[in-house]
Amino acid sequence: MEFNWDSLDTWTVVIGGLSAVAAAMPGCFLVLRRMSMMGDAISHAILPGIAMAFLLTHTRITAIMFIGAACAGLLTAAFTQCISKYGKVDRGAAMGIVFTTLFAIGLILIRQSAKHVELDPGCVLYGSLEYSVIDVVQIGALEVPRAVISIGSVMCINVLFIVLLYKELAASSFDPSLANTLGFNSGLIHYLLMMVVAVTTVAAFESLGSIIVIAMLIVPPATAFLLTKNLAHMLVLSAVVGLLSAFLGHLGAMAIPPVFGLEATVSSGMMAVAAGALFFSAWLFSPSQGLFLRLGERREHAGRPLPPTAGEGS
Amino acid sequence: MWQTGYAMLVDRRKRGLAVLMVLVILTLAGGAAEAAWPVAEVKGDVWKLVTLQSYNSRLVILSTTLLGATSGLIGVFLLLRKRSLMGDALSHATYPGIGLAFLLMTSLGGEGKWLPGLLLGASVSGVLGVVIVSAIRRTTPLKDDAAMGIVLGVFFGAGAAIMKMVSNLPGADAAGLDGFVYGTAASLIFSDFLLILVVAGVVCGAAILLLKEFTLVCFDEAFATSQGWPALRLDLTMLALVTAVTVVGLQAVGLVLIIAFLIIPAAAARFWTHKLHVMLLLSVMIGGFSGWVGSGLSSLLLDFPTGAVIVLVAAAIFLISMVFGFARGILPRAVRHALLRRKVGRQHLLRAIYELLERHQLDAAEPVSNLAIDFESLAVHRSWSPAELQSLLRTARGEDHLEDEVPGRVRLSESGFGEASRVTRNHRLWELYLIRYADIAPSHVDRDADLVEHVLDADIVRQLELELKGRPVRMFVPPSPHLIDQSAG
Incomplete structure (x- = not known):
């Protein structure tokens, strides 16, 4: 097996890593708030936002797409809240109703406009990494892909968002009513978080597709959750897991298919698989929660002699 | 005045009349909307279509109606178990199975797009996904939602990677496999219809036979376990039925919109009643109605994807139910x-x-x-x-x-x-x-x-x-047992 690692591969990993970190940090709060499925919901629900933004302006200017997506993300969160509060529907079901309906609207909008434009729904899911790596801008002496800049800035915004609102986010994730009594508006923080998720999804969808966002929002934070009980550590760990899975994923995309005599595959999917593999190893080997540890403990308990009881002796 | 109107709706005895009125209003509104539809190019006779006389759309309409009714039935149990998003995780988890089955069948020299094989692959990976969700939930401190999110993300990523490999495969025609993501109801053929019919029969039969057990598990799992019912096995049976519906639905409406089929009819039915059997019946009717009207509409309107139109019809019914439903609707x-x-x-x-x-x-x-x-x-x-x-x-x-x-x-x-x-x-x-x-x-x-x-x-x-008989109650109205405060206020 031979590798032809060139600058394109480096950029792929950089884009993947940046998206992973950008998604994993807000994802930690999704996991803690038990809203993990919101990432998937929003990544589907932004479709009409993007389609509307495109149909109204007839451009593919990224800023406008961001606005459309952020609006759709906020709408998803707001509708979900509305339905579960006023209709007394389980929040998961409310989420499912909202995002599938929005996705259906998005599909119709795109199909209607597909005659005169190319805005492929498949591209939303898989992205088009090959093109976004080639699409470069000159910064100083270095040619940097445009996607690196957009995802990099989104990642910076996300990190800034978490650092600045760390206290508020933590309080409202663990105890919303405490957060309210402390004077933080936990509703506002909820909607801000939803907006961040939506914007991150758009930033990543052009290059890597929404798959990577869905996976990276949840899998690295869940992995980190199994490894630590400290929120700050969890945030850092999830970022590290995200970076690692981007690198391993790209490596896997290059290395694994040839084993079966196939051509190299799309990296974003393999990045998700790599994240899954990392989660799996944490699941088995985590020092505090790992399955092996628990099995060992159980065996230890089983092997221990019973305490002596009266009349019997040990 | 509207208060008395709704008081009538809330009144049990006058419900039949109220339902009739709502149906009439809906039919009128539907007719008006069809007549006044501004954009669409209408092809064919509406009446012929609705009464299944037009051959082209007959199969599609029948298939989607059946599918809607079946997923409405099984969706009720998912909703009552607060597991609605399980359908989401499950449908995404079927994706790698389709690709792997295709890969396997092609490498064995067979026809890669042999449908039963693809659906078998989808079922296997769907079941695997369900098992992993349940394993994560039972052996880690992570909650339901995270477990589903992990399975969904990783399986879907794997599916995308496998699909990409498949499409790069030399000599194999993989075109049309991505129809499973968005659904291609318009190209359903007779054998697909038969498959849906069989699955619908099996699922409905199983749900009716196991109605009592499912009800028990839905409402009080701990009690069911303590009474000696195999709660876990019943749970897995239920999810297997959901998998079957999801897998046959993939082809018709795609893996995103089948989620809507599983959730929306049940959630809409919940607004109208507190009784399980009524809810089941209503959910079946709402699902079937959405499938029927949705696919009918989409074959009238050119370029409207069938699955999306069906979901929008179901969403409209949900909205109406949420506002007007007798039992839990907002207005009543x-x-x-x-x-x-x-x-x-x-x-x-x-x-x-x-x-x-x-x-x-x-x-x-x-x-x-x-x-x-x-x-x-x-x-x-x-x-x-x-x-x-x-x-x-x-x-x-x-x-x-x-x-x-x-x-x-x-x-x-x-x-x-x-x-x-x-x-x-x-x-x-x-x-x-x-x-x-x-x-x-x-x-x-x-x-x-x-x-x-x-x-x-x-x-x-x-x-x-x-x-209070023992106590002397001399008068029609007994005197107050306490001093009525004279200076209240």
């Missing part, structure tokens, strides 16, 4: 709330008047005489503001409980007086009961009794009378 709930508030207000007013009348009595043994009471003392008695008092009086006048008197004073009518004695009597009976059996101090009993007395029905009043 608001109406019931308003009616109850009005009743409570009226009873408070009548009791206040009665208590004031008692004050004019000379001897406690004499019956209470109906005198005119001035607003001033009435307002002071229950510390009502003048505006509150006026609105209460308006309601009472509307119900013929008051007689027009000199301005500034109010006198009970014949019926009002009777009602006031009855209300006061119920209140006092309940107070006495609380004092005797709940050990509540007489000085506190007034407020406690107030919480329940408004919903006492004739049956409970009779029971109260029986319970």
Whole structure:
């Protein structure tokens, strides 16, 4: 097996890593708030936002797409809240109703406009990494892909968002009513978080597709959750897991298919698989929660002699 | 006026009529929308289409109707178990199975797009996904949602990677495999219809046979386990049925919109009833109706993806149900709330008047005489503001409980007086009961009794009378067991 690692591969990993970190940090709060499925919901629900933004302006200017997506993300969160509060529907079901309906609207909008434009729904899911790596801008002496800049800035915004609102986010994730009594508006923080998720999804969808966002929002934070009980550590760990899975994923995309005599595959999917593999190893080997540890403990308990009881002796 | 209209909807006996009215309105609205549709190029005869006379759309309409009805049925159990998003995780988890099955069948030299093989692959990876979700939930501190999110993300990523490999495969025609993501209802053929029919039959049969067990597991899993039912196996059976529906639905409506099929009809049905079997029936009907109307509409409107139109029809039904549903809809709930508030207000007013009348009595043994009471003392008695008092009086006048008197004073009518004695009597009976059996101090009993007395029905009043028989109740209305505060307010 031979590798032809060139600058394109480096950029792929950089884009993947940046998206992973950008998604994993807000994802930690999704996991803690038990809203993990919101990432998937929003990544589907932004479709009409993007389609509307495109149909109204007839451009593919990224800023406008961001606005459309952020609006759709906020709408998803707001509708979900509305339905579960006023209709007394389980929040998961409310989420499912909202995002599938929005996705259906998005599909119709795109199909209607597909005659005169190319805005492929498949591209939303898989992205088009090959093109976004080639699409470069000159910064100083270095040619940097445009996607690196957009995802990099989104990642910076996300990190800034978490650092600045760390206290508020933590309080409202663990105890919303405490957060309210402390004077933080936990509703506002909820909607801000939803907006961040939506914007991150758009930033990543052009290059890597929404798959990577869905996976990276949840899998690295869940992995980190199994490894630590400290929120700050969890945030850092999830970022590290995200970076690692981007690198391993790209490596896997290059290395694994040839084993079966196939051509190299799309990296974003393999990045998700790599994240899954990392989660799996944490699941088995985590020092505090790992399955092996628990099995060992159980065996230890089983092997221990019973305490002596009266009349019997040990 | 609308209040009385909805009071009718809430009334059990008039429900049939109300349902008929809603159906008529819906049909009219649907007809108007079809006639006035501005954009779409309508092809073919609407009537022919709806009555399944047009061959092209007959199969599609029948398939989607069946699919909608079946997923409506199984969706009810998912909703009641608060597992609606399991359909989401499951449908995404089928994706790598399709690709792997294709890969396997091609490498074995067969036809890669042999449908039963692809669906088998989808089922296997779907079941694997479900098992992993349940394993994560049971062996880690992570919750349901995270477990589903992990499976969804990783499986879907793997699916995308495999699909990409497949499409790069030399010599294999993989075109059309991505139809599983968005669905291609328009290209359903007779064998697909048969498959859907078989799965629908199996799922409905299993759900009917296991209805009692599923109900038990849905409502109280711990109880089911303690009674010796195999809760885990029942759970897995339920999810296997969901998998079957999802897998056959993939082809028709795609893996995102099948989620809507599983959730929306059940959630809509929940608004109309508190009874499980009614909910099941309604959910089946809503699912089937959405499938029928949705695919009919989409074959009328060029370039409208079938799955998306069906989901929008279902979403519209959901919206209507959420607002108007008798049992849990927003409007009937608001109406019931308003009616109850009005009743409570009226009873408070009548009791206040009665208590004031008692004050004019000379001897406690004499019956209470109906005198005119001035607003001033009435307002002071229950510390009502003048505006509150006026609105209460308006309601009472509307119900013929008051007689027009000199301005500034109010006198009970014949019926009002009777009602006031009855209300006061119920209140006092309940107070006495609380004092005797709940050990509540007489000085506190007034407020406690107030919480329940408004919903006492004739049956409970009779029971109260029986319970309190030992105590001398000389009069029709027993005297108050506590001092009615003269300086209240």
